[in-house]
Amino acid sequence: MRQRALRLSLLAGSIVVAFFVLLAVYGDRAEEGGAEAKAARGDEKPGARSVAPPARLTVPPVYDTARGWEITGPAPAPAYTPTSTLAYALAGVGTATRLAHLESAGENRFRLRTLDPASGERGWEGTPTRALFAPGLAPRLLAVTAADGSAYFVTWSYGKLDATAPAPSDTIVSLDVYDATTGARRRVEVPWPAAPVVTAAGPRVLISDGKATGAVVDPATGGVSRVEPGALGRPKGCRECGRLTELRAVTEQGVLVGGAAEFWVRGGWFSRTVAPTGTAPASGVLSSVAPGRILARWQGKRKAKDTATHETWAVHDMTTGKVLARTRCRRPALAPVDAPQPALSPTGRYLIAGRLAFDLATGKGQCFEEADGTGPLTLTAVTDEGTAYGAALARSVTDALAGGGSPVEVDLTAGQPEAVALAPNVRLPGGSTAGMGLFPWTDARDRPHLTAYPLRP
Template identity: 30%
Template sequence: MAALVLGALAGCSDASGDAADPTAGPTHRAAAPVRLPVPDGFDTETGWSTTASPEATDLQPGSSGFPLVAVAPRSSLVVQAAADGSRVRAFSLASGKTVWTFTPKALKSARTGVFVEAGKGGEKVVLARQGKTSGSGLNTSRRATTIDVIAADSAAKATAEHHLDLTEPDDTASSFTATDSGFLVGPVTDGVHEQAVVIDAATGAQRTVRAKTVTVPGCGSGSCPVQASPAFATSQGVVSAFQQQDGCDQWAQGGTPCTYGFQVGDVWTSTSVAPSGMRVGIPLAVAGQYLVAAWHTSDTQTDQPALSDTKETTLSVHDLATGKIKAQVRCTSADALTLQPGSAQSSTRLSPNGDFLISGQAGFDLSTGRGHCFMSTASTKGIDLTAVSDDGTAYGIVHAVDQTEATSLYGRLPIAQDGTDTPERDSARVSVRTGTAKALPTAAEVPVYLAADGHGVFRTRDVVAVYPGS
């Protein structure tokens, strides 16, 4: 799961014993955790906490950014990276004790992200860094991206199963695009890559993928060639987004509407699984064996598809392997939110038992195929969901529109700015089963992960805290 920054606190207790580097220090934890203001149902008198570094600002909204905290759910670990990428530490989710530490090769001026991927080889922790080589000896300093893959079940002093050095041109600003089963590195524009490197965490293999022309069915009365660009990688292959350029009405003047869509590896294409009458399909996120997509009946080529109050958006959960729809719901929003490939990845989660899925401002009961909208209306604010439990109880942040590119993207979770206090945010508890929502007390933090045993993981600008259910 991607890390999330929710608020700022004045002080904290440190499980690591080193405020400058939350991943350094002894393996014991403090006697009493920091008591964050959290919803009822969590015991803040027990559990554990550690200091956290502010996360680097993500310059390319829609990518996965530079999270410093991730959860490995199968291994029951909370994984934390130092902001400069000099160390990674894995804590037991339940006890807070250090399970392993990892020290990578040095990289100067590093921007760091830590991610968790699951596959047949088990869970892998991916440490991704952008910085400069040292330039020692006869070697000149150069920009570089390094990828280290560490097994989640490593011994106390972990080593990288795979280490990759990706040289970057001076005029390129790469970004990380991560799902729980795939990893891309490359520049991002409007949620897609013209060229990217796919990293296989299980084998360490890397390959370059590029925008390409493919022929897809369901364009007008037949098939059509489209330019498909890589958006994100999954266990079923790279998901590529496309936009029909020819043989359609680009200006919505009564001709055949143009098609937006996507292709999942070489397995299936959105035009073959679209809900009836839908010609615009945007792949928003992947969680486990599900892909979440947004659908419209038609749109013009001049505007990016958006969630609005003038036209319903169908949000659907698809089987990643087949494209079959597992659940769907129709929603509108009083906020104009751009629908972009991958934009809801940071807010898409499955409950531990797999019965419920949240994505952006929508929640789905996969056992019944029903969904509920938690978008804004003329009288209520939208809720950006952050975590969901096995009984369908979910938590979220009340959406604050501040005219930035990040908040205008549907499903985008907030990331704190460096060196500034994060303003307090309102939060809410919702039921994915019934669609009801209730505001939480002012400034209450919400979990970014909920474990099957009731533990909740909370992440503020300064603290990572884990509390058991009460």
């Protein structure tokens, strides 16, 4: 009898516990569903909420750590969590600039959120979207500025629509294109047989296989056009254009293509016709691209006395090929593993890339290195005021942002810019926008953060 009473008591307790668990789950889902419904209906007004106040980091003294904002990403988790480093992108110009970032919205789902980088006020947010079935390949985020100035955020993932679908016959690249101002979304799906390279340095999105096959997506219409290896418009007389051919970006005139040496825009200009003065016209190598800009490396003419020891780095306009700025650098004692990745100041006047810095308004460039080409700086960010930040002896930008090397700042407006050492514990900005420095960092629980501080008046 006592055992029966005990069983009944335990059963009653289990029912009560189950009731409260169900109530809690229902409440959470109702709250989440209500928020999603508000976002879908547009009931939640942009700017109605602000992100968290910032942590107090040790940063260059020109930034005011008493003001600003901060966003936090999820700790590393199973597949389909957006990323273990908080991915963000900037779109727009001036006061219209918006910052977008990805956040987890449940298992195998993610959401795009936006904010005003100057104030930290929340803007529109996308409804939760399911990632494709591709374990280990999280959704990625890009920003695109079209030829007419329209700005877009693009999230993309690669995989299968159904977990049981055969691969690779049913694999696609799925893109959600958001109007950066209104949040209006357009879905584009492009069949793709293998892991893609997706970039947005020009006015359209380029999907490629890392070689000569690609697809171009127009963010305004969602239209897709294929690019085949036999239709790249290879310039006549260019022997190296047929080796290591690679699609790099989409310009307003056509696809930008690079070969083992020399590069061109299909139906547009050819690098040999825009070579910097004093260089060998057929020696140009496309290094890397930034929105509207190309970074290229050139050899001197054969009879020049320093051709064996120095090379020219130049920034070109992506639409016309015109040289915007240039500098001469000693060839490094050890070739870098990766090409220097360029980054622009918010208004686009300054461009940095590894040890290189350019003022595109004056056409001047600077190469920060020792006289023998060793011990260079690695620059991480540059402001509209012409102040660049970086680290000496860092292995890469990622290493410099993680505290590697010795932090420095450089005034690019000076007649002879020189690196000035900062305190060893100073954290470097990874970007700059709207008078704000953007500082990515990871806490002790491996959660990624992005903290923004304004410049002091």
